[in-house]
Amino acid sequence: MSAFDYDVIVIGSGAAGLSAAIEAAETGASVMVVEADDHLGGATRNSTGVVYAADTKTQAEAGVEDSADALYDYVLVLNQYAVRPDLIRMYADRSSGMVDWLTSLGCEFPANMLVHSDVSGVERGHTSKTFGLGISDVLINRAGVLGVETALGTRVDGLLMEDGRTVGIRSGETELRAPCVVIATGGFGNSPEMLAKWFPSAAYHGERTWAVHRDAPFILGDGITLGESVDAQITGYDRGLxxxxxxxxxxxxxxxxxxxxxxxxxxxxxxxxxxxxxxxxxxxxxxxxxxxxxxxxxxxxxxxxxxxxxxxxxxxxxxxxxxxxxxxxxxxxxxxxxxxxxxxxxxxxxxxxxxxxxxxxxxxxxxxxxxxxxxxxxxxxxxxxxxxxxxxxxxxxxxxxxxxIGFTAAGLDVNADMQVLDTRGKVIEGLYAAGETLGCFHGKRYAGGGTSIGSAVIFGRHAGTVAGEQALAARSSEPAA
Structure with missing residues (x-):
């Protein structure tokens, strides 16, 4: 009998978590998504449903000329190169495929809903015909088809560690084991304490400050808390929209x-x-x-x-x-x-x-x-x-x-395979992250409307694929019962 309950456990069910769960399941891994709220979708379901992308079929239909190189150069220049070029490059190169993938799942991005969502002068904001709910619904449906299991009302309060690697999660008295865990818990806009510590520019305004994702009550910085408990590096101080x-x-x-x-x-x-x-x-x-x-x-x-x-x-x-x-x-x-x-x-x-x-x-x-x-x-x-x-x-x-607060940008540091890094820059084996819980993607200036959901989908997919493959490799190396 396997020592693990699942191959991959995903914490959070927004665009990042569901994308990770889908791609992990596509590798053949068994997947469990745990969500603190009483429904799936996270902050994504309450958003306007815009994704930021270049060189897409939607742009071509609208007569907009664009390229991944142009998107990449724009983000770097806007932030005076104070961003991670490897992650921006990945985003730029995969943004068109991200729109194609969401479209293949049933999401529509009409050409007449393409908008200027940055300050480049190029229309890169791809608006979902049915907004954020439409994006979350197609992801939920696809995860269901693939047999992804879900547990609602389950807030994770600890990670299980053995010999320096992640082997599962803890929620209250319940433990679930898996060789790979993906943290996709969103940001911390609903936590005054987290704002004071990690986003003081927003906290400065006191009671006037509030987050657009207030209807997702568990956007409380759980990813940072979980990461800190295993010595993960937290980066992106005082960044966000x-x-x-x-x-x-x-x-x-x-x-x-x-x-x-x-x-x-x-x-x-x-x-x-x-x-x-x-x-x-x-x-x-x-x-x-x-x-x-x-x-x-x-x-x-x-x-x-x-x-x-x-x-x-x-x-x-x-x-x-x-x-x-x-x-x-x-x-x-x-x-x-x-x-x-x-x-x-x-x-x-x-x-x-x-x-x-x-x-x-x-x-x-x-x-x-x-x-x-x-x-x-x-x-x-x-x-x-x-x-x-x-x-x-x-x-x-x-x-x-x-x-x-449109979003918060402080959070976990990862490498190009979405593996969480510790305070010495070493990989924490078995631990991955994606979405707003990352602190290493957004720079000091928001690139444009749609990069939040877009990065959640792109990096969530990548995290799920890598985690799924690693989990299957771990399973194949287990001794026979």
Missing amino acids: IQPTPCFDSRYVEAFLPPWIVAVNESGKRFMAEWDSYAVCGYLINEQPGRRCWAIFDRKTMVENGDDLSYADPYNSGLATSSWEEITIEREVEKGVVHKADTIREVAAMAGLDADAVEETIRVYNRDIEEFGEDRVFRKDGNGRPLSPVKEAPFYAVEVRPAI
């Missing part, structure tokens, strides 16, 4: 500021194109004094544009919500959260800003819009609408914080 919000209502998942506002820092000066991609906007705000900014606008512009949510929904998901509508703004004025006044100078002073500087900033902005019809300083795009000057009272000032 933070998105701007006026912090009015945590029901609103916002990634973009409206194009019709003017954002100024504490010095009263602009520092970005206000409708910059969420891949960079939060970082730009976080680099300002006090890690915040203020949105300045007038009532006329708000009323004329407040009902247009297209800026907030570039992926055409129909799921966009916004805090920037008149009824919400006026409610926050009554609460004293939003400042309102009859002059730019007065509203700036109410917000504690340099009134002279804000007046000059707005003067220059208005001049460029009225005389030249464009933002000549930051080249802001109006999202299909002409930009409007900010000049008719009353005026508003809204504090904006980069406080919504």
